[in-house]
Amino acid sequence: MSDVIDPVVESDLDAYVDDQLDASRRIEIARYLSHHPEQAARVMSDLQARDELRMALTGMQSRGTLETSEAARRLERGLMRNRLLGSLQRAAAIAVLVALGWLAHAGFGPLTISQVVASTPPPSFVSDAVMAHKTSLVRAGMKSQSDVNPYDPAEIRAATAITMPQLPAQWSVKDAQLFPSPFGPSVEMEIASDNLGKISLFAVRPGTFDVVKPKGLRVGASSAAYFQIGDVAYALVSNASPADLEAAASQLSNTLY
Known part of the structure; x- marks a missing residue:
């Protein structure tokens, strides 16, 4: 069990918008926003943009702006390119790691992780x-x-x-x-x-x-x-x-x- 006493930083607000926080941390962020109206207004704007993007990507009817719909289409095209690029990058990384593993094995013998590490x-x-x-x-x-x-x-x-x-x-x-x-x-x-x-x-x-x-x-x-x-x-x-x-x-x- 852990209740971390942690100041609210910019990454916490981004994680709040992206639904990447557990319930206890979301409560802390909400309490923080209730005392910081300018930050709360920006977070609410980000939440609205997030929901409009989600609705546009899923083909649902929304009352979002034309700019949001266009951003959603650009995001979808970018995600497809990123998936292809990510697959190529992973394949290249695996090849490099295998090569380094053989070099390390030849130069230093079998590698093992010590208990301390x-x-x-x-x-x-x-x-x-x-x-x-x-x-x-x-x-x-x-x-x-x-x-x-x-x-x-x-x-x-x-x-x-x-x-x-x-x-x-x-x-x-x-x-x-x-x-x-x-x-x-x-x-x-x-x-x-x-x-x-x-x-x-x-x-x-x-x-x-x-x-x-x-x-x-x-x-x-x-x-x-x-x-x-x-x-x-x-x-x-x-x-x-x-x-x-x-x-x-x-x-x-x-x-x-």
């Missing part, structure tokens, strides 16, 4: 979590940044509306910082653990409403495990293995239900 890329907030983790390591090594901010989950929730998970008894919070993000402040905590070394716990509002089970992965020289509950996403980052972080993330996730 084939897998779904992680959400963007994972990269933010890794960067926050690296920043905390730099900050920990600076004498001028040695002051430790006390960790108060109730205060964090009151300030950011982000609920932090309950930490294991063997973990101790060394520092807690707020970072800016597009959908409100994010939280980054520096944690010392008994078996995973130095950990960063990152919490942020990614702009989507979803439920994502914990998943571990490698991100450059670090490991991360991320999950999402509702409109808040969480990520653990450390040098431990992705499997160990995923298990720790599962434990944290269970405390939020």
Whole structure:
């Protein structure tokens, strides 16, 4: 399930006219148009032209203008040419791909897709979590940044509306910082653990409403495990293995239900 918080752009209005949006997004666009009369007038004009073209192409009687009928005939002729040209282009593309495949096979051996390439890329907030983790390591090594901010989950929730998970008894919070993000402040905590070394716990509002089970992965020289509950996403980052972080993330996730 996903409810994307997304600004309305020109392509959204075109997709609205072309009936290429799902019901929830059409409702969002309609709400937007109700507050933007100039945009709404243009969309209504496009809808009228679309319906007149459809009626002209299907041979139905309409009250459209002569210009619309002529545009429909030109469109029909153009579509026939495009279908022929598209068939020729696909045939040429297949021939090129086959030739390239033989060349690659001869030069480099059989080609295979690695698991990393084939897998779904992680959400963007994972990269933010890794960067926050690296920043905390730099900050920990600076004498001028040695002051430790006390960790108060109730205060964090009151300030950011982000609920932090309950930490294991063997973990101790060394520092807690707020970072800016597009959908409100994010939280980054520096944690010392008994078996995973130095950990960063990152919490942020990614702009989507979803439920994502914990998943571990490698991100450059670090490991991360991320999950999402509702409109808040969480990520653990450390040098431990992705499997160990995923298990720790599962434990944290269970405390939020």
